[in-house]
Amino acid sequence: xxxxxxxxxxxxxxxxxxxxxxxxxxxxxxxxxxxxxxxxxxxxxxxxxxxxxxxxxxxxxxxxxxxxxxxxxxxxxxxxxxxxxxxxxxxxxxxxxxxxxxxxxxxxxxxxxxxxxxxxxxxxxxxxxxxxxxxxxxxxxxxxxxxxxxxxxxxxxxxxxxxxxxxxxxxxxxxxxxxxxxxxxxxxxxxxxxxxxxxxxxxxxxxxxxxxxxxxxxxxxxxxxxxxxxxxxxxxxxxxxxxxxxxxxxxxxxxxxxxxxxxxxxxxxxxxxxxxxxxxxxxxxxxxxxxxxxxxxxxxxxxx
Amino acid sequence: xxxxxxxxxxxxxxxxxxxxxxxxxxxxxxxxxxxxxxxxxxxxxxxxxxxxxxxxxxxxxxxxxxxxxxxxxxxxxxxxxxxxxxxxxxxxxxxxxxxxxxxxxxxxxxxxxxxxxxxxxxxxxxxxxxxxxxxxxxxxxxxxxxxxxxxxxxxxxxxxxxxxxxxxxxxxxxxxxxxxxxxxxxxxxxxxxxxxxxxxxxxxxxxxxxxxxxxxxxxxxxxxxxxxxxxxxxxxxxxxxxxxxxxxxxxxxxxxxxxxxxxxxxxxxxxxxxxxxxxxxxxxxxxxxxxxxxxxxxxxxxxxxxxxxxxxxxxxxxxxxxxxxxxxxxxxxxxxxxxxxxxxxxxxxxxxxxxxxxxxxxxxxxxxxxxxxxxxxxxxxxxxxxxxxxxxxxxxxxxxxxxxxxxxxxxxxxxxxxxxxxxxxxxxxxxxxxxxxxxxxxxxxxxxxxxxxxxxxxxxxxxxxxxxxxxxxxxxxxxxxxxxxxxxxxxxxxxxxxxxxxxxxxxxxxxxxxxxxxxxxxxxxxxxxxxxxxxxxxxxxxxxxxxxxxxxxxxxxxxxxxxxxxxxxxxxxxxxxxxxxxxxxxxxxxxxxxxxxxxxxxxxxxxxxxxxxxxxxxxxxxxxxxxxxxxxxxxxxxxxxxxxxxxxxxxxxxxxxxxxxxxxxxx
Numbered sequence: 001x002x003x004x005x006x007x008x009x010x011x012x013x014x015x016x017x018x019x020x021x022x023x024x025x026x027x028x029x030x031x032x033x034x035x036x037x038x039x040x041x042x043x044x045x046x047x048x049x050x051x052x053x054x055x056x057x058x059x060x061x062x063x064x065x066x067x068x069x070x071x072x073x074x075x076x077x078x079x080x081x082x083x084x085x086x087x088x089x090x091x092x093x094x095x096x097x098x099x100x101x102x103x104x105x106x107x108x109x110x111x112x113x114x115x116x117x118x119x120x121x122x123x124x125x126x127x128x129x130x131x132x133x134x135x136x137x138x139x140x141x142x143x144x145x146x147x148x149x150x151x152x153x154x155x156x157x158x159x160x161x162x163x164x165x166x167x168x169x170x171x172x173x174x175x176x177x178x179x180x181x182x183x184x185x186x187x188x189x190x191x192x193x194x195x196x197x198x199x200x201x202x203x204x205x206x207x208x209x210x211x212x213x214x215x216x217x218x219x220x221x222x223x224x225x226x227x228x229x230x231x232x233x234x235x236x237x238x239x240x241x242x243x244x245x246x247x248x249x250x251x252x253x254x255x256x257x258x259x260x261x262x263x264x265x266x267x268x269x270x271x272x273x274x275x276x277x278x279x280x281x282x283x284x285x286x287x288x289x290x291x292x293x294x295x296x297x298x299x300x301x302x303x304x
Numbered sequence: 305x306x307x308x309x310x311x312x313x314x315x316x317x318x319x320x321x322x323x324x325x326x327x328x329x330x331x332x333x334x335x336x337x338x339x340x341x342x343x344x345x346x347x348x349x350x351x352x353x354x355x356x357x358x359x360x361x362x363x364x365x366x367x368x369x370x371x372x373x374x375x376x377x378x379x380x381x382x383x384x385x386x387x388x389x390x391x392x393x394x395x396x397x398x399x400x401x402x403x404x405x406x407x408x409x410x411x412x413x414x415x416x417x418x419x420x421x422x423x424x425x426x427x428x429x430x431x432x433x434x435x436x437x438x439x440x441x442x443x444x445x446x447x448x449x450x451x452x453x454x455x456x457x458x459x460x461x462x463x464x465x466x467x468x469x470x471x472x473x474x475x476x477x478x479x480x481x482x483x484x485x486x487x488x489x490x491x492x493x494x495x496x497x498x499x500x501x502x503x504x505x506x507x508x509x510x511x512x513x514x515x516x517x518x519x520x521x522x523x524x525x526x527x528x529x530x531x532x533x534x535x536x537x538x539x540x541x542x543x544x545x546x547x548x549x550x551x552x553x554x555x556x557x558x559x560x561x562x563x564x565x566x567x568x569x570x571x572x573x574x575x576x577x578x579x580x581x582x583x584x585x586x587x588x589x590x591x592x593x594x595x596x597x598x599x600x601x602x603x604x605x606x607x608x609x610x611x612x613x614x615x616x617x618x619x620x621x622x623x624x625x626x627x628x629x630x631x632x633x634x635x636x637x638x639x640x641x642x643x644x645x646x647x648x649x650x651x652x653x654x655x656x657x658x659x660x661x662x663x664x665x666x667x668x669x670x671x672x673x674x675x676x677x678x679x680x681x682x683x684x685x686x687x688x689x690x691x692x693x694x695x696x697x698x699x700x701x702x703x704x705x706x707x708x709x710x711x712x713x714x715x716x717x718x719x720x721x722x723x724x725x726x727x728x729x730x731x732x733x734x735x736x737x738x739x740x741x742x743x744x745x746x747x748x749x750x751x752x753x754x755x756x757x758x759x760x761x762x763x764x765x766x767x768x769x770x771x772x773x774x775x776x777x778x779x780x781x782x783x784x785x786x787x788x789x790x791x792x793x794x795x796x797x798x799x800x801x802x803x804x805x806x807x808x809x810x811x812x813x814x815x816x817x818x819x820x821x822x823x824x825x826x827x828x829x830x831x832x833x834x835x836x837x838x839x840x841x842x843x844x845x846x847x848x849x850x851x852x853x854x855x856x857x858x859x860x861x862x863x864x865x866x867x868x869x870x871x872x873x874x875x876x877x878x879x880x881x882x883x884x885x886x887x888x889x890x891x892x893x894x895x896x897x898x899x900x901x902x903x904x905x906x907x908x909x910x911x912x913x914x915x916x917x918x919x920x921x922x923x924x925x926x927x928x929x930x931x932x933x934x935x936x937x938x939x940x941x942x943x944x945x946x947x948x949x950x951x952x953x954x955x956x957x958x959x960x961x962x963x964x965x966x967x968x969x970x971x
Binding site for chain 2: 022023024025027028029030031032035036037038039040042043046047049050051053054057100103104106107110111113115118119121122123124125126127128129130131132133134135136137138139140141147150177180181199209212213217231234237238240241245255258259262263268271272275276278279282283285286290295296298299
């Protein structure tokens with residue numbers, strides 16, 4: 001009997017009390033609302049509103065043009081090829097970066113070596129030095145009478161200077177150089193978060209080093225790899241400078257096309273439609289990433 | 305971790321790293337020698353050295369103008385993005401609704417995912433309509449919004465690595481929301497904020513796409529000018545000198561950072577040495593320490609009374625008894641549908657040392673959070689003195705809390721930590737200093753005032769946490785398993801010190817622990833808690849001799865329990881009858897403590913029963929014998945006196961006890 005009485009007594013005030021929350025909780029929430037005010041307004045005015053305008057414009061907003069003219073024009077093979085190449089560039093750059101970065105990150109995290117410091121400095125400088133300067137530097141190195149070709153010709157390895165830049169090869173080299181540091185800095189914290197005792201436990205239980213790596217280390221570092229790939233893919237997908245300069249017109253991406261649509265063709269509707277297509281692709285990617293790994297993880301070090 | 309690679313593979317990996325290093329750095333480093341080459345020809349190595357490409361930068365006003373414009377845009381963008389990003393990061397981290405938090409996280413990451421050109425076109429259309437093209441601040445705002453995720457993400461990640469107890473500690477010490485943000489949260493985020501601010505600046509200073517779209521024809525930022533000269537005029541050699549200057553700046557930053565780190569390290573190691581020296585010269589031998597405590601104890605409460613007058617917090621307090629009483633009135637707290645604290649109903653006397661003892665998950669920490677104000681009861685009331693504080697926010701409760709992780713603010717010195725609650729209450733400066741000194745002296749840490757927290761050992765941090773929570777003369781002191789991280793000897797020393805400090809200050813202390821020895825050593829009374837309910841509140845002696853139920857009997861010391869049906873003077877179970885110490889009837893349990901059991905007593909009563917020894921262990925001052933009987937296993941302990949001989953496994957002994965030494969309780 002006593003039990004029942006007690007629960008009745010509690011059950012009554014429980015509901016409203018829970019709704020009101022703690023005084024501490026209420027104050028906390030009020031502060032949170034104040035904190036979020038400025039960033040939210042910024043996001044709405046500078047990000048969401050322009051995208052809404054883009055959508056509106058892509059359907060011919062405010063002009064006499066037919067609503068789907070922009071999207072119809074996009075179905076031309078030219079644009080499909082551009083989109084295809086852009087995707088290909090982004091995917092391959094991401095894969096190359098992942099493959100190149102993983103051993104570097106592994107070395108920096110797991111093996112004591114003097115090279116770590118040098119790698120750290122190189123990554124730091126690469127991240128903080130202008131994209132333009134680095135791209136320019138690749139022209140100097142790779143052009144017909146550039147550093148590499150001079151060396152090869154002087155050594156007698158080739159008679160003809162090789163075509164290293166102003167084509168897709170040049171773009172890939174430049175892209176990887178610029179994106180590699182992003183991949184490494186995402187991977188390093190993710191690997192640092194792996195407790196070395198997992199590896200020791202694996203070895204002590206009799207698994208071979210290769211097996212331990214495959215079955216323990218790799219799966220544990222995978223979230224970092226996925227997060228880094230996500231970052232590199234989106235960066236390379238929208239990348240402008242390197243394809244424009246190192247491609248020399250022979251590696252046109254969809255982003256360059258948008259620029260031309262505005263500056264040369266003056267066709268805002270087409271530019272808006274193209275932008276919306278890119279936007280949809282990127283958002284789809286974001287949703288897939290969220291399903292696979294959880295967007296929240298991007299906010300922890302290295303997608304842990 | 306080197307284990308996974310054999311030595312040759314490791315060498316291979318290092319070789320690969322060297323190649324990567326060359327790949328990463330050569331293009332960057334190449335620019336420097338070329339920038340010093342004479343003439344228009346780009347050659348490496350340069351034939352003739354000259355500074356002409358640097359002087360031309362200065363003499364050509366267009367470069368200067370572009371650089372100045374970029375600098376303006378960059379600084380503005382950095383300001384916008386850093387402020388908004390930090391606010392957003394701190395804000396999102398505080399959102400409790402999981403769905404909303406996730407939505408916000410996705411929203412604030414979106415500018416990173418969406419290509420620059422897409423946002424650029426959108427902003428171009430909007431800005432063109434509003435006539436904002438070609439102005440500095442719209443471009444800066446555009447830069448700020450696209451780079452915002454690169455501020456929000458690192459700041460949030462740093463935030464999530466901080467101890468959540470820090471924020472609670474700040475509140476329990478009397479700081480409101482904003483004070484906590486300004487003095488605790490943001491200072492701890494500074495490394496992440498600086499790093500992301502630099503990233504924003506570098507990004508904005510280097511950004512071409514938005515600058516091309518959003519700037520008018522005569523509005524030329526530096527990267528745009530570089531880009532144009534790259535794509536149109538062939539290769540302008542000025543770029544090499546500009547890039548070199550950027551490189552010098554980055555290297556200078558790196559150099560400063562390295563120097564700063566090195567100095568920090570040196571300061572730290574010097575302090576470690578000093579600490580070691582201080583340790584080797586005994587700070588205060590225990591005896592003199594305790595005597596100094598009792599001496600100063602006579603004068604200090606008086607001084608402190610004046611501090612109380614300043615705070616005007618309590619009129620009920622007296623010098624000898626400053627703690628307040630706490631009353632739980634049917635306090636209940638649900639998480640979801642589960643009651644984690646249920647119908648807690650007892651009171652704590654002013655100046656009492658009460659321990660809440662219970663296994664993990666028994667709700668004791670939740671109860672503590674209810675008292676501190678970080679959770680609010682779903683039913684019932686909580687009274688501090690004569691005031692209902694159930695709905696008072698933590699920073700207005702004047703209750704000191706010592707957290708399990710100590711939650712000392714790592715960016716402040718010891719003295720600043722201890723002064724924090726005083727500052728929050730607006731105590732005058734001179735008074736602050738006096739109280740800080742007073743509190744530090746109470747815990748014998750007077751000479752550590754200027755130390756930084758990371759330089760202290762666990763025991764020292766524990767003392768500082770204690771000093772911090774008493775410096776503002778709280779109405780009660782809560783301690784959440786404060787000694788669990790210390791080793792045994794230090795723990796016992798701290799137990800003694802906390803106890804003597806509590807007596808001296810007349811402080812009401814609520815001490816949470818799962819260690820029954822700790823509870824025995826320290827408490828006036830112990831509240832045993834299990835499954836959200838208070839099982840019994842009693843002095844350690846009563847708890848031991850007359851536990852209220854089988855849980856208390858088992859949890860608090862070892863016991864032998866015999867469950868049966870009582871009819872008057874005997875308890876029947878399994879066809880046997882055991883004597884009851886007092887007459888009762890119905891379902892009952894007899895509890896006999898291990899030391900009360902007699903083995904092979906010459907005057908054994910006729911109800912005595914046989915047990916076979918299954919284990920006998922020597923535990924220092926005790927001999928612990930385990931027997932198997934018809935009534936289940938029985939544990940017996942004996943004082944050892946050097947002569948006692950442990951029985952052999954398999955020996956049969958007669959088990960009995962004096963009925964008066966046993967205790968009955970309801971099932």
